[in-house]
Structures are given as C-alpha cells and as structure tokens.
Amino acid sequence: MSGSDQQITSADWVESKSAPGRARQIVQAGDTVYSTVRPYLRKIAYVPEQLDGHIASTGFAVIRPHVEINSRYLFYVVQSALFEKQLLPKQRGVSYPAVRDADVFETHIPIPPAAEQQRIVEALDDHLSRLNAATEAVTRAQRRIRPFVGALLDRIALGASSATHLDRDADSASQRLLIGLSSKRFDYASLPPLPEGWLWRRSSDVCEFINSGSTPKAHLMHAGSGDVPFLKVYNITQDGQVDFTNKPTYVDHETHENQLKRSRVRPGDVLTNIVGPPLGKTAVVPDQHPEWNINQAIVAFRAGPEVLPEWLALVLRSPVVLGMLRKTAKATAGQFNIALSTCRELPLPIPPIDVQLDLVVQSAGLLEFSERFAAQVTPISLRAKNLRQAVLRRAFEGGLVPQALTDEPASVLLERIRGERKAQNGKTKRTTRRPGKTVATADAAPPAATAAPTTAIQQELPL
Template sequence: MPLPPGWAWTRLGDLGNYINGRGFKKTEWSKTGRPIIRIQNLTGSGTSFNHYAGDLDAQHTVHSGDLLVSWAATLGVYIWRGQEAALNQHIFKVEPFINRSFLRHLIDYKIRELMSATHGSGMVHVTRSAFDELTVALPSLAEQHRIVEALEGHLSHLDIAVDGVANVKRRIRPLTDAFVSRITLGLPISINSRTAPSRDSRRLLAGLSSKRFDYELLPDLPHGWHWRRALDICDSISSGSTPKAHLMHPGSGDIPFLKVYNITQDGRIDFTNKPTYVDVETHENQLKRSRVRPGDVLTNIVGPPLGKTAVVPKQHSEWNINQAIVAFRAGPEIHPGWLALTLRSRFILEMLQRTAKATAGQFNVALSTCRELPLPVPPVTTQIELVAQADELLAMNERLTAQVASLSMRSQHLRQALLSHAFTGRLVPQDPTDEPASVLLDRIRAEREAQSGSKAGKARRAPRRPRKAAAADASPPPPPAATSDPATT
C-alpha cells in the first residue's frame, strides 16, 4: 500500500530488543522467591505461580509495566502489572526503540499475520525469524504519540462496552441454572408466587434404599408433588454402545448415530456437528439395545461436563447412541419435557456428580445410578404448564445469548478497524513538520551498530601472554636496518 507522508517501511525486529525467557526446570521451582510468569498467567487461564528463589540476571527479570509478548500456544501482547517476577520461556520481554504503547498496539494489530506463520502440530509457535522479518509501516515519533493518544481514547470506550457484554455473558448461565433448579423443585420464581411445601413428598420412597442417594435428605416439595425413582416412572433406562470403527460412516448412512458432542449445553440435538451413521443391520443387531426414538431423553454420563441433556427430535424415526449417553424413556406419569428439565436441574446434576467416579480427570456415572436417581414429579398437568413456562424463558435466554455473541463479534470487528486505521495513517492527520520515520530508523540503526561495535571490541580484546614471553619482550628491540625506506607498520 502507499505510505502516508513521513512514514517508512521497516521490520518488526528493528523496533525493539526482544529477550526470550528462561526455561526453568521443575527442580528449580520453589514456594518462595520471584513468581515465574508463564503464558497461562498472562492469558488468565491459570492463576497459580511457581516461584524461583535463585539469582536471576536482569534480562530475565520482569518489572511492573514491562511489555511482554507470548509467542507460543496463545499469541498475545500484555503489560505486566504484578510484582518483580521471572520470565519463563516462550515469552519475549520487549525493550522498545520507539514509543512503547505504539509498539504494543502494533504487535497486537499484527497478531493475525503472526498466527498465519505459526509452526508445530501440538503447541504452535512463531519462529524468531518470522517475528523479526514481519514488515510494518512506521510513522514519525511525534505521530506515534498522537496515534496512541487517539487510539487509547477510542479503545477505552470500547473496553467499557466489552466488559459490560462480558458481564452479561457470565451471568446468563448461572441465572439459567438457578431458574431451572427452582422451577423443577417447585420453588417460587417470582415475588408473587406462593407454594406450600409438603413433608408427604417423600412418601413414595419410603422403604426404598440406595447405596448412592439418601432419600430421607431430599427437600420437601409442594403439595401434590412426589419424589420418585427414575426407574419407577420411566419405561426404560439404557446406555448406548459403540460399534467397531469400520461400522460407523461419517457424513451419510442409514441410522444417525449420536455422540456426546451432538448434545448442546442449551438442551438441543445438533447433528450438523460431525454427523455419523450406522447401517440398518448394525442398528438392529449389534446396537439393538441402544436404539432410541423421538421423545426419548438423552443425557451424558461421561464428562466433564456432565448434564448435557436433550429430547430426541422427530427428524428420524429411530436413532442410536454411543456408550457415553443414557436414554430415559418416559412412562405415563412423566412428560418427556419435564424429564429433560429435571435432568438439567443443578440440584439433580450435583447429586449425580457426587456419585461420579473420577479417572484421569474424567467423570463417569454408572447406569445403575441413573436408575436409582430421585426426581421431583408434580401432576402431569402441572408438568406441562411448567414446561411451557420454562420453554418461553429459555427461548428468551437463547435470544439474549445470541445478542451477546453478536455484540462480542461486532466489538472485535470494531477493534480491528480502529487498529487498521491507526497503522495505515487514517486515524490522525500527518504533520509535515514532524521528523520523518526514516530519520528515526537511521538513528536507531546507528545506535544499535555502535552498541554492537562496542561489544565486539570487548570480545576482540587480546588475551594475556605467558610470563616467559612477556619477559622476552622486555629486552630492547634490535636496531633498525639501514635503508632509506620507511619502516613497515
């Protein structure tokens, strides 16, 4: 693109000194000393720190206000606001040769180009050469200050709006969970609601025992509601099965085969996500016990997360499920919509989670546990009314979630547009009296060459001679040869 007046092309590596962090061994970790900054401490995905109590050179020491760039796993630009710390590998500490804030926003703007240059199949990373050689447009130093002032003014307003959207997003799921739990336990969902709890609600569980649940500790339900075991109100409760790989067909086939990722967090079946099919013969023979039909309620028993629940839709007359899913077929005393709602309830879900066995970070709930699970059951007419209310409020929740997602996407586009205007000379006007960026780059280059020359001179300093040689050199030199030519230097 044509450069604005006074701007110049350069490389990202010419605009600062980028110092990579140090690799700390586990044997060097300590409970005291400087915290070791890792990438997760910058991104917010991890809040705990390892510490280093040994001596640390200045280049690997980070102070509050230092500019850091993570160049592996998650690419990003950050300002450190903590105490004096140690810098871990895969993070650059940046010593800018230009305006610090301008360079921070410039790298942030160039993150997408850096991402396209990443390498690695596991933890992706940017090579140092790709980072240094990235071409950037540089304005004068005075314009850098003007750009930063204008850009940060716009971004501060945008950040306030983004924080507000993020706060709404954080509150949606807890509010939904609280609403579902209250409605399924018969608790009031408005100030004017009135319910009369009844101690008689556990009567139908009297004399029944369970190794996993204490039925006597279940809370009271409204009058006319009863706690019932799932096996007593469902016609069947069965888990799925997974055939051999060659019997599953991605993309197309006879019978749709559901996996946990096909059940969404908001209670739907999404078969557009990596659809898999099995043939009719496999469905009717090897997978006979895991067949499901429209109206069956599915929930996953392997997580995290647990509690993904949905009603099988009418798209197909029969479906099949894998071994991580349990199918509940409602009997005449319970409506499928109410059964799905109770299985999404935080109260019911927490009871299931307390029985789950954890192996290598994975939770597994037994099929027998699902059969003994106590569920709140009001009269069928009440179930239908409450399901209708829940559907209306959950639909409103989905619309709000969609609006939040749209606002988040718009804010990202707006941020990128602001950065684009800033670094293409369209955010603030150019001043013809500014010192051109080419002069600034020449000065940076001269200072770097002077520094490298000074270091090279120290490196070339002659070593000390042995004592015997020094003593021999101490004798007077021989007289010069008689010649009219000047001595050779």
C-alpha cells in the first residue's frame, strides 16, 4: 500500500466560518472533528448519525471526506502518528497552544484503493475495539479502586472493622475528652460514635507538635542535590507515599538550621498538604535521611506517646476525617487553603495503642495491593496507547491487510477526484445549511500525521 507522490487539493468538507468571521459549523454524520485549541488540543471524534446536523464550536476543524474516501478510514488516519508528526511543528503558542484549520487541512495522508480502505477499516475496527474494551476494563477498575480504599480507610479509622467493637450504646463515651473544648470549625458534639475504649481526641492533644513549613528564597534551594531534602506538595503522592524522585530539591545545612528551623521534620512525622487542589495528600516521612524540611503548603504532625505515626497517617487519609478538614478550606485566587490552627483543632479517633498496631498491620496488605494495582494503571495505559499507534502504523504502511491487484488503483481514484475539482474550478463544494442543534464535542484519542510510503497502488492526499 503506497504510491507515487501525486497530490490533490483539499478534501470536501463543511462550509466553515470559524477563524476570522466564522460563527458556526454544521457537522454531518461521517465527519471527523479535530480540536485545534487547548484544553482539548488534538482530541478527535467521529460524528455519528445521531449528531448529524449539530453545530461544532469554532475550536474544531471539521474534516469531511470526499464521497469516494471512506469516512472511517479518514478518522483512523487522523488518529495516527502520521498525522500528528506533521501538525506538531505547526503548533503555535505556549500558554494557549493551538493549530490553524489550514494546517490541519494541508496535512498529507496516504490513500490506498477504495476497496483496500474498506479492508483496513474492518481490520482496525476489529483490533481496536478489542484494545478499547481492555483499556476500558482497566479504567473501570481504576475508578473503583479509590472509593474502595476510601471505604476501607473509613472502616479502619472509625473502628467498623475492629474486633474491639463491643458496645455502641454509650454514644457519648468516645467524646468525653472533648467536653468543654470549643472550636469554631468543628462540631465536637456531632462526631460519630466509636467502639468501646476508643476516644475522639483533639489533634493538638495527642501530637507533640503540629507545624507548617516555610519556603526560603529561590537561591537557597538547589535542584537535584544538596544537604537536606526539601519536600514540596508534588512529592506527596495520592496513595500515601513520599516520592522524592519527582523534581528533588535541597537546602543547605545553614538554611535548614536557621531560617527553616521551625519546618524541620524527621522520619515518622506525618505530612499533609493544606494548599491545593488537591487537599489532604498524606504520607509518613521515610527514613532515607535523618532530617527533612517542608514548604509552607505542608503541615507536619508529630505523634505523641498515645498514637502511632502509622495510625495517624491512616486516620488523616480517611475520607471522614479528611472531609472534616476540607470543609474548613477557604478559596483564594483559585487555591484552597486550610489554616494551621484548624489542623490543631481537628478531632481524631484514637483507639488503644495495641489496637492501633493490630489495625495498621491488618490494613497494610490491603492497602499495598490497591497501591500496587494503581501504580500499574499508568504503564498499562501507556502500553495500550503505544499498541494502538503500532496497529495504526502497520495499517497505513500496508502491513495490516493484503493488497489486491484487482482493486482499482488509487491513482485512478484521485484522478477522478481531480476531475471533479477541475470542473468546480478548484472551489470546495458547499453544503446546504441545516438548522443547528447542540454543540458536538470531541472525545477520542490523540491525533497524528505524516507522509505515506511508496508502492504502485497508493497515493498521497493533502486534506
């Protein structure tokens, strides 16, 4: 599948008025819409029958194939790396990246004979539908894992899974140490009951200290290496770990001991971010270094003798406890902030030490399994994306389906299209406007671009 470098003017697409002076575009079934602006730059969708006659926003280039070009074939080509490679160098802007409609329409695509186009579409429909089904299964599992972990953490933190849960009749017993304490942010009287022997405690009463960090001037921070590791919010993961491989930053000993003295932390301290979104990422400081430092968006909780650091971390990750903290957040300039004083008033469920230890051990295996699965989702998604592009590349290099000498050559097909163009004096055929309905949005895979290989029966078509 491939051919000599014969070219033809742009394919037949909808009358468009985006860019200067274009108010709207009406799409037809079989069109391919290509998003030309962020936040969905290079997202692609195929217009189904039910969206025929709908209006596409001016952020889309609407690509309508000639009647003799298979619309599904064109849709797959636009998704391929062949297409993307041609458009990437033409992307404009940094803060608001975009490509012009003209750049999309000038991109070259490989055109095989019409019969081979159909064979390619049938093969791609088969291969990619199975790949899509597998990817969707992983995505569904990923969507379920976070609620599962949240429910597990709540059951652990509130004692629902504890063997020590003997009596819930004395609802007020677990709140007795909060009697007489007041808070503008939390209603201590409405806290849920806990198992016998468990108590709601104010965080400042069970922690040695609760402090937020601070950030020195830029020249005092060193990327990649230095004396003392300096943690930022992005170093705390959603699954409760410290990841210092992510853009590691350091400060020197003098800065650590003086300017940042109050924000020093050590292994076993529990960190939670109070500036977001997202809020409430929580992790225990690891023992890779004897001391660390934290920036102003992070609060450190140092467990006292009544609470294990691992239990404190589990509780602070619980949606019930974390939800109480998040409700106090105030929005400023697009950010959500939790006050340090709020962290000190936060009520925490505290069971006896031996129960804490048992529950930490019991939960470790389940949490490790969920975290291990979550860590596998990203590489699985990347492999699926690469496999998709490999299948598309093979299809458009002529290796996915057999060629047939009985097929009408692509050169004949393109000459026929050229003849129509010549008869129209090079003008694009205009479609009759139909009443608009609702906006058609693009929701599909990334695009692609490039020139085609060369054989006797394929030609190249600039959109």
